[in-house]
Amino acid sequence: MDFALSEEQEAIFDMATAFGEAEIAPHAQAWEREGTIPKDLWPKLAELGFGGLYVSEENGGSGLSRLDATLVFEALSQSCASVAAFLSIHNMCAKMLDNYASAELRDRYLPRALTMETFFSYCLTEPGSGSDAAALKTRAERTNEGYVMNGTKAFISGGGYSDAYIVMARTGEDGPRGISSIIVDDGAEGLSFGGLEDKMGWRSQPTRQVQFDDCKVPAGNLLGEEGKGFRYAMAGLDGGRLNIAACSLGAAQAALDATLTYMGERKAFGKPIDQFQALQFRLAEMEIELQAARTFLRQAAWKLDENHPDATKFCAMAKKHVTEVGSRVADQCLQLHGGYGYLADYGIEKIVRDLRVHQILEGTNEIMRLIVARQMLAERG
Numbered sequence: 001m002d003f004a005l006s007e008e009q010e011a012i013f014d015m016a017t018a019f020g021e022a023e024i025a026p027h028a029q030a031w032e033r034e035g036t037i038p039k040d041l042w043p044k045l046a047e048l049g050f051g052g053l054y055v056s057e058e059n060g061g062s063g064l065s066r067l068d069a070t071l072v073f074e075a076l077s078q079s080c081a082s083v084a085a086f087l088s089i090h091n092m093c094a095k096m097l098d099n100y101a102s103a104e105l106r107d108r109y110l111p112r113a114l115t116m117e118t119f120f121s122y123c124l125t126e127p128g129s130g131s132d133a134a135a136l137k138t139r140a141e142r143t144n145e146g147y148v149m150n151g152t153k154a155f156i157s158g159g160g161y162s163d164a165y166i167v168m169a170r171t172g173e174d175g176p177r178g179i180s181s182i183i184v185d186d187g188a189e190g191l192s193f194g195g196l197e198d199k200m201g202w203r204s205q206p207t208r209q210v211q212f213d214d215c216k217v218p219a220g221n222l223l224g225e226e227g228k229g230f231r232y233a234m235a236g237l238d239g240g241r242l243n244i245a246a247c248s249l250g251a252a253q254a255a256l257d258a259t260l261t262y263m264g265e266r267k268a269f270g271k272p273i274d275q276f277q278a279l280q281f282r283l284a285e286m287e288i289e290l291q292a293a294r295t296f297l298r299q300a301a302w303k304l305d306e307n308h309p310d311a312t313k314f315c316a317m318a319k320k321h322v323t324e325v326g327s328r329v330a331d332q333c334l335q336l337h338g339g340y341g342y343l344a345d346y347g348i349e350k351i352v353r354d355l356r357v358h359q360i361l362e363g364t365n366e367i368m369r370l371i372v373a374r375q376m377l378a379e380r381g
């Protein structure tokens, strides 16, 4: 068993870290204040192959493994978890195109998704259905010309910002088998957006409701086959969960690194605060927690890459564990900065706010426990 990253993996991590330090970190707080990320960031990330991290090389993507991709998200999140997580959503959509789009649809959308001239959003959640996503009500009626879509999607990252939306909509019966995935272009007739959501974290990512009022979509925008959209939407989630966990890990590591430096500089009672053994023990606890989380995450990513039968269970366990560790560590780092941790200038409070939502989305951590427990009960026989 070899736990070391390969030279290539080290290079991927270093490249993403350097990009984040140069192009993201200096602007992260301003983008948060402005509530948006300049669109010209994305083609620069695309030049590194980050627009289609695990899109097959055959279709023009980078063809990386899921483990490699977690390294990119961990590295970028050292600079800003909100930007990195936004990139993860686009990548999830690009992979859906790679896997399921017809050749015609793929040729139409994938090249610009890979260069990130077309930024994609993923639209599953609705005001009345989140965890119970298969209860979604947005309907796409088939007409002679294509589909007419009606309904509302809630909490859409990139709503009103993205260039295209992969929308999970009902084309048939109730339940998961009546759902299809359909691409809706920005500017489509009948497509509109709610107001900008005022959020605790991820503030640089615009989040809005996406509304469809007799929205007309060409029949050719159906992704794959009718009735399989829920399966496609869920298939992306194992990897999405790894990415989100990696975002928690990278940002928490950045908070810990900053805290280690700060504790050497800050004095109290005549000595640097890193000389108090109680605080040294807290540093050690955080280091142990993060290293264990990293090993667990990479094991889960390896299982997904290997198509291991318990990959879904491991992705769920890693998502739950790593996102909770990440938030715990970030919160402790804020505490160790004293009052300064609460000030935006030190960057720690942003990490605490950004990481909190990782316990809620890509399936809440309660749903992660549900997935784990169901598998345990099934295995018991």
Ligand SMILES: Cc1cc2nc3c(=O)[nH]c(=O)nc-3n(C[C@H](O)[C@H](O)[C@H](O)COP(=O)(O)OP(=O)(O)OC[C@H]3O[C@@H](n4cnc5c(N)ncnc54)[C@H](O)[C@@H]3O)c2cc1C
Binding pocket: 089, 121, 122, 123, 124, 125, 128, 129, 130, 131, 132, 154, 155, 156, 157, 158, 199, 202, 207, 357, 360, 361, 362, 363, 364, 365, 366, 367, 370
């Ligand atoms: C900032 C942000 C960005 C988002 N971006 C996107 C996006 O781009 N695209 C998208 O489609 N969605 C997005 N979401 C939505 C997100 O995926 C949902 O919020 C999430 O799935 C939870 O759904 P809900 O909010 O409806 O909560 P609910 O499903 O109503 O859950 C409420 C509570 O009940 C618990 N619960 C529910 N069912 C069970 C159960 N069976 N057993 C135990 N506990 C249960 C939940 O864990 C939670 O604690 C985003 C959300 C946020 C906050």
